[in-house]
Amino acid sequence: MAKVLVVEDELKQQLIIFKILKTLGIKIIFADNGLEALEQVNRHSPDLVVLDIIMPQMNGYEVCRRIKANQKTQAIPVLMYSAKEVEDCDLYWANKQGADAYISKLCHPHELLNTVKWFLRKQSKNLGNYA
Numbered sequence: 001m002a003k004v005l006v007v008e009d010e011l012k013q014q015l016i017i018f019k020i021l022k023t024l025g026i027k028i029i030f031a032d033n034g035l036e037a038l039e040q041v042n043r044h045s046p047d048l049v050v051l052d053i054i055m056p057q058m059n060g061y062e063v064c065r066r067i068k069a070n071q072k073t074q075a076i077p078v079l080m081y082s083a084k085e086v087e088d089c090d091l092y093w094a095n096k097q098g099a100d101a102y103i104s105k106l107c108h109p110h111e112l113l114n115t116v117k118w119f120l121r122k123q124s125k126n127l128g129n130y131a
Helices: 011-024 034-044 060-069 088-097 109-123
Strands: 003-007 027-031 048-051 078-082 101-104
Touching (some): 003 011, 003 034, 011 027, 034 048, 034 060, 048 060, 060 088, 078 109, 088 101
Parallel strands (some): 048 078, 078 101
16 A cells, blocks of 8 residues: 655645545555654655645755655655745755655645656556556
């Protein structure tokens, strides 16, 4: 079963993301802040990290940078998922930290769902699992 780590400090957003992703039949793990996110990455080795940017204790850019700098976790795709509209400077900084994709929380839920499915297909050896 695929595992997705969702790093989000707001409970309302966690519930929204959970409702969107639960249709995939995957294990969804949550972290409330950047430090907890790094612990969960090491504990669960998720297939994907959906990562908020503005969080307490450590922002999403730093979390992404640390995931991508660690040999054991650098292959885990990171999807930056921000409340901001996507702007060139945001894409630049996300890319500079090693993020694999960036979408806005203002997007249609299907965009998040389709992006997660794409990454899970890419990570999966059995491509039919998330069609």
